[in-house]
Amino acid sequence: xxxxxxxxxxxxxxxxxxxxxxxxTLIKRxxxxxxxLKAEIMPNEDGYMLVDVEGRKKDIExxxxxxxxxxVSIFHVSEKVIIHEEECVHCGSCxxxxxxxxxxxxxxxxxxFEPQKCILCTLCRETCPTNAIEIIG
Amino acid sequence: xxxxxxxxxxxxxxxxxxxLRADEVVEMGKxxxxxxxxxxxxxxxxxxxxxxxxxxxxxxxxxxxPPTKLEDVSLNNVKAYGGIAAVDIYIGATERAxxxxxxxxxxxxxxxVKGKKVRLxxxxxxxxxxxxxxxxxxxxxxxVNQAFLFNPRNCYQNYSAATNSTNELxxxxxxxxLPNFGNVAFATSGELSPLFKDPHLCTIGVGTQIFLAGARGxxxxxxxxxxxxxxxxxxxxxxxxPAGTLALTGNLKEMNAEFLKAAYIKGYGISLFxxxxxxxxxxDEEMAFYVSIPNEMIKTKIIDYGVKxxxxxxxxxxNYAELFSGWIEIKNKKxxxxxxxxxxxxxxxxxxxxxxxxxxxFYLTECVKNLPVEGVFKPWREI
Numbered sequence: 001x002x003x004x005x006x007x008x009x010x011x012x013x014x015x016x017x018x019x020x021x022x023x024x025t026l027i028k029r030x031x032x033x034x035x036x037l038k039a040e041i042m043p044n045e046d047g048y049m050l051v052d053v054e055g056r057k058k059d060i061e062x063x064x065x066x067x068x069x070x071x072v073s074i075f076h077v078s079e080k081v082i083i084h085e086e087e088c089v090h091c092g093s094c095x096x097x098x099x100x101x102x103x104x105x106x107x108x109x110x111x112x113f114e115p116q117k118c119i120l121c122t123l124c125r126e127t128c129p130t131n132a133i134e135i136i137g
Numbered sequence: 138x139x140x141x142x143x144x145x146x147x148x149x150x151x152x153x154x155x156x157l158r159a160d161e162v163v164e165m166g167k168x169x170x171x172x173x174x175x176x177x178x179x180x181x182x183x184x185x186x187x188x189x190x191x192x193x194x195x196x197x198x199x200x201x202x203p204p205t206k207l208e209d210v211s212l213n214n215v216k217a218y219g220g221i222a223a224v225d226i227y228i229g230a231t232e233r234a235x236x237x238x239x240x241x242x243x244x245x246x247x248x249x250v251k252g253k254k255v256r257l258x259x260x261x262x263x264x265x266x267x268x269x270x271x272x273x274x275x276x277x278x279x280x281v282n283q284a285f286l287f288n289p290r291n292c293y294q295n296y297s298a299a300t301n302s303t304n305e306l307x308x309x310x311x312x313x314x315l316p317n318f319g320n321v322a323f324a325t326s327g328e329l330s331p332l333f334k335d336p337h338l339c340t341i342g343v344g345t346q347i348f349l350a351g352a353r354g355x356x357x358x359x360x361x362x363x364x365x366x367x368x369x370x371x372x373x374x375x376x377x378x379p380a381g382t383l384a385l386t387g388n389l390k391e392m393n394a395e396f397l398k399a400a401y402i403k404g405y406g407i408s409l410f411x412x413x414x415x416x417x418x419x420x421d422e423e424m425a426f427y428v429s430i431p432n433e434m435i436k437t438k439i440i441d442y443g444v445k446x447x448x449x450x451x452x453x454x455x456n457y458a459e460l461f462s463g464w465i466e467i468k469n470k471k472x473x474x475x476x477x478x479x480x481x482x483x484x485x486x487x488x489x490x491x492x493x494x495x496x497x498x499f500y501l502t503e504c505v506k507n508l509p510v511e512g513v514f515k516p517w518r519e520i
Contacts (some may be wrong), residue, residue: 014304014317046317046470057324071304072393073316088187089410089479093312095463096475101324111482122182127313129188129400129408129477131239 006054009036010121012073012099013047022070023049030063036057038119048099050077050119054087078118079137083113087132094124094133138175139421142340145179146500147520154179156494158487158514159417159428166429175425180501181417183331184338184348184486187324187478188400188408190310191290191361193229194246197282198257198274200224205269210259211235211292212245212276213277223267224448227287230399230409241407243399245460246286247403248396249278250350267375284389286397290360292413294381295437298323298460298474300452300467303443308404312510314442318467319473320451321439322400326483327432330413331349333398334428340418340505341383348414349385356504358384364514370436377436377454381508386415398487412482418501428508432457441465447516460469 005097013022018041032055041047053060067074081137090111094103102117125133155178157165162181166174173369199209200223210219210226214234218227232242248255250431254275278284300313300321301307311322326331335341345356360382367380396412419425437460439452452467459465460474493499 012319013313015319046319071316073306090481091187091410091479092476093322095477096314096473097313097324105476105480109479109484123313123315126308126403129177129312130398130410131401 004054005057005060006052007060008050008052008077009066010075010077010119011049011051012048012075013041014047014071015046017070017072018043018045018047020070022072024051024065025066026063030066031059032063048119053086075121075123078122078135079120080135081113081115081118081120081122081124082134082136083111084134085131089130091129093127093129095132097123097127099123114124140179140419140502142418142420142503144160145418148179149290149494149500150496154494156180156182156491158484159183159241159334160484161326162401162428163431167431168436169423170312171422171429172257174429175419175422178419178425178428181257181334181419181428182414182487182490182494183329183334183417184412184414184483184490185292185326185330185478186325186396186410186482188402189291189411190231190289190408191289192286192409192411193227194284194286195246196225196226196228196276196284196350198276199280199282201269201272202437204267205259205268205272206261206264206267207259207364207425208261210257212257213240213248215242215243215245231407236389239401241399243407243409246389246409246446247394247397247399249284250389250392250397252277278390286354286385286387286389286392288385289412290362290382291385292331292360292383293480294336294375296324296379297438297440298455299442300439300472301443302441302452307442309403310402310408311442312402312475316472316474321460321465321467321472322477323460323479324371326478326480327435327458327461328430329480329483329487331413331417333375334417334437335424336369338381338425338508339424340420340504341415343506344502344503346499347416347503348486348493349387349392350386351395351413352391352396353499354385354387354413356383357386358386359508362514363509365510366394366513370434373430373434373436375430378438379431382404396482407408410479412486414486416490416494416499416501432448432461
């Protein structure tokens with residue numbers, strides 16, 4: 001029998017998709033177990049979810065294809081985010097893509113990171129121009 | 138009341154000059170008015186620290202034994218230009234290393250400024266006067282003759298902000314643009330930015346001495362894509378879209394890696410963060426007005442990068458106070474904004490330049506030639 005695999009992913013929804021029962025479809029039609037770890041979903045607003053998905057590899061691939069077709073962006077999450085101060089130029093590029101606001105510029109325009117707010121989505125690393133953000137895991 | 142640059146320099150020499158950073162003079166203008174700014178302030182220092190792709194460095198290595206022309210030449214595996222005299226080369230910031238995406242010309246320049254050795258490899262067609270066939274040596278800023286930054290286009294006077302209307306993630310030179318207007322990226326130090334404080338370039342021209350990456354630098358020419366025909370705000374005279382640019386030079390050997398930093402933009406390529414500061418003399422009431430213009434009065438456009446054409450649609454017109462606030466509204470949605478220019482470093486540059494002037498290490502220069510008032514930036518056209 002094929003073994004189940006488990007993945008942690010970050011899902012970014014546009015407001016058009018928020019009104020569609022995405023999670024229910026994943027569970028009922030795509031045979032994937034979904035454990036919601038953190039989410040911010042409001043009617044007629046963009047939202048996000050941090051979820052663990054578990055199921056057969058084929059079902060998970062199928063579920064991801066369904067999400068992409070629905071216009072949901074999928075990111076693999078990390079275990080830890082480290083900011084290397086010596087490489088950071090405090091440009092602020094990462095702050096606009098940090099949805100939970102874990103990265104922000106303080107009143108002196110220096111980058112601050114609050115790890116407890118971080119949802120490990122890795123978008124910050126994608127946009128950092130100076131390789132100051134390291135992702136572990 | 139009018140002041141001459143010579144008179145301001147005399148005041149600097151006597152230790153009597155009043156020098157303020159642009160953000161300080163904006164506050165002063167709001168509280169005390171333009172007339173007081175003219176009366177009290179002699180020089181306003183500006184600063185910017187952003188990615189400026191059109192940058193690079195000329196290097197002269199010194200001649201080799203046997204004499205060899207550096208023709209097919211690379212530095213740390215990054216192709217450099219050798220199509221000039223035998224041992225003169227130009228390394229461009231955005232050139233990528235062979236086989237690597239995240240290392241390029243900007244990194245070579247940063248490595249050199251940090252004092253690191255860089256491997257130079259070159260091949261040549263031997264001639265009677267240059268019989269050598271190849272070179273494989275290490276260079277550093279210590280063993281080359283000249284190394285100077287020569288940036289064809291820096292210091293853009295205004296730049297459009299970027300957003301993304303599509304439902305796909307976009308990797309652009311303005312950074313990651315999240316789907317469905319997920320964020321807005323903009324690139325300026327706003328009221329601290331040099332060319333906003335002298336919108337008609339009355340005091341900045343060929344020969345103007347500036348702060349360039351921690352060293353003294355100079356404006357050498359109009360920058361490429363210089364456009365004097367951009368629409369200007371009626372009240373402030375500031376262009377509302379990309380307009381003036383500067384070609385700059387300065388001695389790489391005197392530069393500081395704190396103000397020159399390589400950048401790798403995923404999905405786009407390599408660029409170089411360049412730190413620039415320009416002193417603006419407050420010579421008359423007009424200049425006193427310009428140097429006091431706050432972010433609220435400086436406008437730009439938010440462009441949709443989701444449309445992959447040269448002419449992209451404008452989503453909204455905004456001012457920089459709105460963009461710096463961290464949030465903006467697009468189509469009834471609250472959208473996060475992010476700067477691509479480091480305001481922290483921009484302010485540090487303006488502060489350092491201010492201290493140089495106050496310590497009499499830096500004087501103002503009268504430019505020897507004004508930048509063009511007729512320049513138009515055109516898209517490519519067939520002959």
